[in-house]
Amino acid sequence: MTSAHIPQPSGTLRAVQVFGACGGGHVSSLSGGLVARGIEVTVCAPAASAAAYGFDGTGARFAPVEIGGRPGPLGEAAAVAALRAACAGTHVVHAHGLRAGMLASLALTGARGPALVVTWHPPAPAFGTRAGLTRLLERRVARAATVVLGASTDLVDRVRGLGARDARLAPVAFPVPRPRHAPDRDALRAELGAEKRPLILAVGRLEPYKGHDLLLDAARCWRALDPAPLVAIAGEGSRRAELAARIEAEDLPVRLLGRRGDVAHLLQVADLVALPSRWEAHPLIVQETLRAGVPLVATAVGGVPDLVGDAAVLVPQGDATALARAVADLLADPARRTALTTEARAQAATWPTEDHTIAQILSVYDELTGAPAR
Template structure:
């Protein structure tokens, strides 16, 4: 049996997951290769036609039986179109993100979802809302995607992370009472970071607090300008390579996301044994279980209240113990391989 991975031109967690899948399948001796295409984020008629021809030719050339595993909405829809009239190949699609934007963008997204749902033999969804959308679009077999955190930071062709800035001098007695909050997030709209700044404004009126944000992205300048103008107790650290050290130095981790898949940062936080406050967004609950204090998306007052409740060290210790218990239940690489063997093979006994 042959497996063809169809990946989008993406970076970050999606790319890391595809790299992880490819490495696992190869290590297990599966016949797997990447399809010679990269699915662009936005449609382009000529490029998409070339992609369809290339995918169809790659499926014909592979040793049968053949399974295409496409990652992402456009990759799944293009793979489905490439297989029109060809029922011998199996198609599995992993949905990683929700379609956001204008009404026209969301309409196109819904059309692409119907296309892939009508052809896919199985759809893996990284969050409950994506699973429900796939079912409504007509997908026959929809499952919870297993997304384990890599044991170490995945290798990437992206620019290396900058060296971490030195930490400030040891805190004074007053600063030692300060609540240290860590946020790990791309500086992008779906992460709800303006809500975070509203929370920072509310918290500083109660007691000393410092919020450190590890990550970069398109909202950096906008957020930095607001932090300066309002003198908020928030530091934008940029992209960091020392996340474990940042977690060990923090009192709790906070996520204000408006939507998430299954965030690796929360898996890292659980494994570090740190208290967590997060919005109940996307697949967050699939990751945290009952270990985190989850609040409604966009509810700044609830976020501030949940954080304030964790100012007392004894309460944080109990939350940290819950994180460590949940960490023992998180999916592993072997769990991912088991799911892949089940869904990619029409008859798993064929391995």
């Protein structure tokens, strides 16, 4: 489906990767893989992302663009101008996320090519006027893109409903950091306060859509267990003060750990992981959990059911009672936890590797530009 308006590469295929608040790890992995396959890659992202995601080691050129930086028309105009300059003479622009897709589409308005590929990372649920504006933005980006890639079937169906010309399933393989050494299990559990009781781990931003309020509701039920499990929540966000106040007022067995750089170690010492989200797309913590073989209880939202198959216990979104019961049942059933460990690792083995993801993306670029198959 090559377009006559898309410039055909006579030499090296040139691609620009654009991202803001989401997708940094994936873009870093993708950029390095594309460069290794002979693609000339420029990455446009906030300046702080260069070091945070190790772009220096990918072989890609990094062009700082404050995607999602200064609010208002002036900030957007500056980002669009910077993107327009970075995209001049390129063959494919690949935006990751809604805001990146919107700014990239504005930068390419009126241009004869390049192709615009958007990997769809839908925003967190919005309400009221903001919800209406978000849907308008989604529709504009979906219709502006040459191809939209969605990590799960529900995302592909959604973007088709928004009017996308070409929407495809493209599961994302995120690089998962492996700990260089095993943690001292007893010492880490003692640090968390879980020496002689089960440890339930939750990882995610402290924002409403992550459902931590439901996790606190469930924790209230777990106080009756003997021993009562400890819930450890790794992450930061706007709801920290509100959650901390509830934990203290209700004397809940919950610790807010803040932002942690040792999630891989936390997974190794946890008895199970809880994901109480009201919405998710293709959560990295689910991939990390199943690869680590840790039993998972999660809400059946977004792309989670497709991702886990039968390798996790799924409960309805918003049902704290179902969440509490599922966790309590697992804690009381060591054989089921062992079976889930085996199923989790088997399910993780079915996911696409980084090489598969890179090859699929490259095949899309080649198709759009008419480049010979590699």
